[in-house]
Amino acid sequence: MNAIAHRTLNIEAIRKDFPILATLVNGYPLVYLDNGATSQKPHLVIDSQSEYYRQQNANIHRGVHYLSQLATQKYDVAREKTQVFLNAASSHEVIFTAGCTASINLVAQSYGRQNLKPGDEILLSTMEHHSNIIPWQLVAQQTGAIVRQIPITDQGEIDLEAYGQLLSERTKIVGIVHVSNSLGTINPVQRMIAQAHQVGAVVLVDGAQAGPHTRIDVQALDADFYVLSCHKMYAPTGVGVLYGKEVLLRAMPPYQGGGDMIHTVSFDGSTYADLPYKFEAGTPNIAGVIGLGAAIDYLAGLGRGLLQAPDMSLGLALDAAFEGISNYESELTSYGMKRLSEIDGVRITGTAKEKAGILAFTMDCAHPHDIGTVFDHKGIAIRAGHHCCMPLMKRLGVPATARASIAFYNTVEEIDRLVDGVLMVKEMFG
Amino acid sequence: MNAIAHRTLNIEAIRKDFPILATLVNGYPLVYLDNGATSQKPHLVIDSQSEYYRQQNANIHRGVHYLSQLATQKYDVAREKTQVFLNAASSHEVIFTAGCTASINLVAQSYGRQNLKPGDEILLSTMEHHSNIIPWQLVAQQTGAIVRQIPITDQGEIDLEAYGQLLSERTKIVGIVHVSNSLGTINPVQRMIAQAHQVGAVVLVDGAQAGPHTRIDVQALDADFYVLSCHKMYAPTGVGVLYGKEVLLRAMPPYQGGGDMIHTVSFDGSTYADLPYKFEAGTPNIAGVIGLGAAIDYLAGLGRGLLQAPDMSLGLALDAAFEGISNYESELTSYGMKRLSEIDGVRITGTAKEKAGILAFTMDCAHPHDIGTVFDHKGIAIRAGHHCCMPLMKRLGVPATARASIAFYNTVEEIDRLVDGVLMVKEMFG
Amino acid sequence: MSMDLRELYQEVILDHNKRPRNRGKLEEPTGSAEGHNPLCGDNVTVYIHTHDGRVEEVTFEGSGCAISTASASMMTETIKGKTLAEVDAIFREFQQMVTATGEVAEHPDLGDLEVLAGVREYPVRIKCATLPWHTLHAAILGEAVKVSTE
């Protein structure tokens, strides 16, 4: 993939693929730096939704008719694309859910409730999103298991020494965010998984912020469970992915009951369908899943464009796309970090060595909420708050931060406008 | 509302609102009679999705910026529209979920797991959809409660005498489908709820097939829980509604944990948000919920058109729309029942006195699956199978039925084509 | 799109559907198995009697669509008297025929069964055609498992 190092994404062309980027806010061109909350969608994804409802809409799996067969085929193909996206060993290991949060709850209630006993331990890092904390607290209450905290350093990295000491034969589950939504830290999940496996624990990796920015390979990571939030990956709202190793998924009881997840039903007892259907009760978000397929196609298209190889396989195209995306996003992040750190009274939150597109900061003179409002006035969309990471905020000793989160359609000029915004806040509140 | 009796929907104009109806299948104009599986979507709903992604897309609730405020406002307004749709007392009683199946699982796991004790009884009718059976079997296994069956008559009606005898102080929950997806039977839910309340049981009404065809009034029914499947109601895939009485919802523990459903989170314990957020963990299907709002607007538009009252309130407009819709759909159903019953060797399944748009049948000469394939060849989309009602199929003594399910955009000519299809099957297999 | 309906429902198929051959139960089978397609409610039970690695008797029972009934009926006719190795080869060839995409190959060993090639054009119906075969396979192996083609 070295060929790519010298080729760069055509950002100007890419921006035209995302119609919302042309919005004017309050007379200013929108600077969308809230990608960590949700990404924008390219035409290809938006149009896949209308096309589906205009030409293919039907319920899947059970229909003999034309539309149902079309819809089923599109849905199944999206699962195969997602398999390649994650480099899963089989498409049966890809479960579609309503969201990343739903995926984690599924694992906690199905795998967790089945396997946890009183005194067993669940390890979660201080930097986890609430979605990777509360489901475990709930199942801990139900089973008598104990949630323990993997501490972090002042730079916002996992304290690996402490992690090693926390691991023991009591450890049954480790939950770890791949890329932190509040700090940008890229955690050494491969290494952490290997360590957890040594004590016999399984690991769930929260890939909500990794999916949109890095090439994922669940087999190389040896992850037991890996979850994605598709609306953050240029795809529609209402879709999540749960990857699980087949051997684990097979042994797990169903989470939700309903249509499509059964084999036979009677009032005397029911039997359940095979993977992946066992975990897809009821009519899924068919249009949304097809939209996820379109988002993966879009990313692959970027990769093929970079290498001018229109016939490249999906996997290689995604390799190329994510190499291009992460190179470019790192440049933007470094530039932003440098510019922000030059401003007096600005403190950057999250200075890990391995770090992806998050610029989070606080200012001495102004509360993040005020920063957000001033920015909004200039058309700059960032997030102010705890970013669903209250334990992390407590650890950092701040009630909230202002967070700009980057996607590959952002530009250096937009980072400059962010910095101008910071200067304006200083002038106003300083 | 009597004014409406003499006015009828303009079906020709309505068909133009649904772009997929112009599809040709195998050279024949599509006859879409699989509305029970999923409905088609009007332009207004389809366009609401592109408009959202082109102009408003952002994550909701936590954002200070322009797009986030737009999206939040649209999402909140959709909840208020849904409140009117159901005539709920408060918009806090309207919970958005990933689907009807998810709604029932939520109630089973949250209300059920909290309230059921060994020996307690859950009553479900023989005609329930698997989605209203399996979740209760799962919670019964977890709690030691017992699932009992409310039998039906040969016509496909609830055996009300048997129901009365089954009710006892052991009865804690009754699950009953409002309109059967396999038979079309409209169940006397108001009366059944009153009876259940006398023994202190709560009632969940499965309104998946009622929502698209009848005006719902949860307060008049005095339903404790009422669930909707929005993709069957002209809205996007991936959205469901759970209505619950405030007093019940307040006392229930959260179902899924994650962002937005919390008040405070710490590793020492967390506290949960108020209604409706307590039950909406994680980023919801924002576009889908906004699409549901558009579907409700579309229906209201039909009602306003019928009465030529463009300024009519949403509630009254929905009254008018559903009066028009159910009148017209009953006519189509009666016509279809009459024509099918005239054909030798065709047996109609479901002959309840109160019956909505379902024409389900078996033929002596051909299996439903073959009927479906022959129909498909002529562009007629119906469903062949057990319709996620295996216990009902067993009760009826058939492995499967062929089911045509009607929506207000269907026509008499389409029913005629259905009948022609049946005659062709007879010719081929007879 | 789809080919003419008559190519799916050929006369031979309609005939086997109406008058299935070898329908019934075997009194003392050396193996039997139950197959189920939950999508359409098809149920089939296959009874087999083998001796010295050869199929002496094979029958089926159950309710299913025309495709699965005809497939079961023709299957019993075709394999009676064949060695288990031959049965295995025919099963493979049959499966290949109904799932292959692209060029339609010749299948001289399949005899009448070749009329089922038309299901290739009807993806959801392929399982109807293969259900009896999977069930046969289980009956031969003497597995007590229930087969499902979901």
Next chain:
Amino acid sequence: MSMDLRELYQEVILDHNKRPRNRGKLEEPTGSAEGHNPLCGDNVTVYIHTHDGRVEEVTFEGSGCAISTASASMMTETIKGKTLAEVDAIFREFQQMVTATGEVAEHPDLGDLEVLAGVREYPVRIKCATLPWHTLHAAILGEAVKVSTE
């Protein structure tokens, strides 16, 4: 769309934000309460000392944005010395001012607080302005509850 930023962040507000009045703890309050806005992490505690139905002392502590800090600061200035009935009326009027849509009414009783009218244009910020008031309300009632404006 949104009005000029200076109308939200008026000089008076910026001044109260920088130099909040009556910040601190009361030694022996007759009531106190804690308020929390989980959306932005704002926290405020209000201490009150009333005697004979009149506010003798009122202070606040906590960390919050400029709007909530200024609102708390001005609130304490405005209500000191007022009867509880007067406080109640002012609270109502304040709430009406920051949530009303349409015509902007006059609010002569609110004094300086009137500069907060600008939050009307910023729906997500309204809760910042009202959090100290809800907390005050709880402190007066002597409720041990924690207030949340979620």
